[in-house]
Amino acid sequence: MRSNPGGGNAIEKVLAVLEALPAHERVTDIAAATGLPKSTVHRILQSLVDRQFALPTGNGSYVGGPRILSLAGQVMGRHNPAQHAETALRELCEDTGCTVHFALLDADQAVYAAKLEGDKPYQMPSRIGRGIRLHCTGIGKAILAELPPASVDAIVERTGLEARTPRTVTEPEALRRQLDEVRSRGWAYDDEENEPGILCIAAAVRGHTGAVIGGISVATITLDPWRSPVERLAARVRRAAAEVSAALGAPSDAGSGPGSGPGADPVSGS
Structure with a gap:
């Protein structure tokens, strides 16, 4: 999740909502996860629905739309x-x-x-x-x-x-x-x-x-x-x-452990 998307431009806010969508379905939860106002989240979601990047499921909930799957399939194909x-x-x-x-x-x-x-x-x-x-x-x-x-x-x-x-x-x-x-x-x-x-x-x-x-x-x-x-x-x-x-897009906590993070000892070339 991008830090402080509320202080970013419109693109940052849209990306923040897209990144939150797989884990959060309700507008209130997406707003909490992104730090954006609910009105902003709702407006972005409506635009995503119009372009089929999101689908409403009722009661203020949303899931990823077919356009996301289509793009993911094209990317993975190459x-x-x-x-x-x-x-x-x-x-x-x-x-x-x-x-x-x-x-x-x-x-x-x-x-x-x-x-x-x-x-x-x-x-x-x-x-x-x-x-x-x-x-x-x-x-x-x-x-x-x-x-x-x-x-x-x-x-x-x-x-x-x-x-x-x-x-x-x-x-x-x-x-x-x-x-x-x-x-x-x-x-x-x-x-x-x-x-x-x-x-x-x-x-x-x-x-x-x-x-x-x-x-x-x-x-x-x-x-x-x-x-x-x-x-x-x-x-x-x-x-x-x-x-x-x-x-390759692995979750940040996948396979984590000592020696796997940025702070691991560099190897001497001598």
Whole structure:
């Protein structure tokens, strides 16, 4: 909600009413939420009704109209999550010097939607459009940790727990314990579990409904140690994941926790 819309121009007042409409139906409640006079709210709502952005339901109540749904459908039809994540991913890459990945959940796997190479003399074997397993990757475990246990069990039953490397967790109970740890601290770690010699730190990304839709990660090789302690890097990755989630319209309280907000420690580039 915009602060002090009552002191803004007409556009600010209209936007404030539109933003309040999903959570408040009555003119009195919308006025209280926006700080606008009831007469102003009523006048704006009448204009929104005329343009089908709102619909009256009787007894002074209103809901979103078909024009909102139509516009939302058009926007989502052309929605490119990677484009919305670009700024946060670029800053994460610059701050850490690591390769940065953004992957989206696709049925029982995740698919790389964006990749930025770090300032290293080597490149990661990953590529945009490539699918990755969930049980043995940082991004995959960050996603699984946010899914209901029954959904995780169903995915494991369908896909199995392939041993990608000698470090891959292949027992369901061991995976559950790992996911409990991920859920508790808010980030996941891939310690050569998907590719020999590659380490990843990852955090989940949420969409406009608040549900997990993917994750981001920083990656390096075992021969090139992390520039900063893992906990500091993890805090930076969580902050970037929160920024990407916000850019995708996730509710502000979705997936909040230590290390995910603007006040998280920056990562030293030295």
